Amino acid sequence: MKLIFRFSYVFFAILVWSCGFSTEKRRPQEIQESQEERAVKKVSEADIINKTKYLGDSISQKVGGVFMAKISEEYADGGFKAAAKFCSMNAYPLTDSLAKEYKVFLKRVSNKYRNPNNAPSEMEKGILEAYEYSIEQGDKLGSNVQFIRPGDTILYNNPIRIPSEFCLNCHGSQDQISEEVQAILKDEYPNDKATGYELGDLRGMWSLKFLKKEIVQSL
Numbered sequence: 001m002k003l004i005f006r007f008s009y010v011f012f013a014i015l016v017w018s019c020g021f022s023t024e025k026r027r028p029q030e031i032q033e034s035q036e037e038r039a040v041k042k043v044s045e046a047d048i049i050n051k052t053k054y055l056g057d058s059i060s061q062k063v064g065g066v067f068m069a070k071i072s073e074e075y076a077d078g079g080f081k082a083a084a085k086f087c088s089m090n091a092y093p094l095t096d097s098l099a100k101e102y103k104v105f106l107k108r109v110s111n112k113y114r115n116p117n118n119a120p121s122e123m124e125k126g127i128l129e130a131y132e133y134s135i136e137q138g139d140k141l142g143s144n145v146q147f148i149r150p151g152d153t154i155l156y157n158n159p160i161r162i163p164s165e166f167c168l169n170c171h172g173s174q175d176q177i178s179e180e181v182q183a184i185l186k187d188e189y190p191n192d193k194a195t196g197y198e199l200g201d202l203r204g205m206w207s208l209k210f211l212k213k214e215i216v217q218s219l
């Protein structure tokens with residue numbers, strides 16, 4: 001009898017514990033606020049980094065996939081001349097919708113940029129150099145998450161290496177880029193630095209900025 005009583009007591013305690021959230025609304029404002037603060041403190045830096053990495057990986061993969069599909073489609077339709085403008089992120093409504101959904105600032109940067117808007121910040125320069133160094137050492141490259149201090153922004157980066165010959169039609173050596181495309185590039189990007197690449201070279205990296213509070217809220 002006693003044992004049954006003890007069991008039902010434990011069961012009741014679990015029930016109360018697991019339903020804790022439903023009583024939340026009835027608590028006075030102050031207690032609720034201090035609980036929220038504590039909840040925020042319980043989130044470790046490691047949790048924030050892991051979540052940022054997860055989101056950054058999935059967003060950059062998604063956008064990268066759409067990029068490749070679109071640029072290949074345009075190429076099939078009208079050759080590299082037609083495809084050239086689709087290597088710009090501005091050409092994609094997806095970029096805007098993702099930026100809104102995750103409140104993320106999304107771009108690609110490169111030390112040897114074609115569009116000056118894609119020039120790296122000092123911090124990004126350092127990360128690009130670190131990726132270059134890893135390539136020299138023969139190490140595998142991965143995504144990178146860093147807090148931008150002071151402030152509440154988190155920087156996510158993921159390297160972009162030249163994955164196929166296809167890219168070299170617009171980023172390769174002079175004899176790999178047709179005269180027609182060279183003329184467009186000269187016209188649109190008079191200070192183009194983004195040529196002379198070879199397969200596997202570091203072309204640049206995805207650079208996403210997240211707000212720390214958005215990440216914390218999503219945990």
Ligand code: HEC
Binds near residue numbers: 083114118163171
């Ligand atoms: C049809 C021509 C063309 C092809 C093919 C092409 N690109 Fe580009 N790429 C461009 C143009 C034009 C820009 C400048 C876009 C802008 O104004 O933002 C650019 C910009 C970039 C940038 C941003 C940094 C910068 O230099 O401004 C990256 C990264 C990039 N390309 C990677 C690639 C990769 C990787 C491939 C192959 C999967 C590829 N591109 C294929 C034409 C091309």
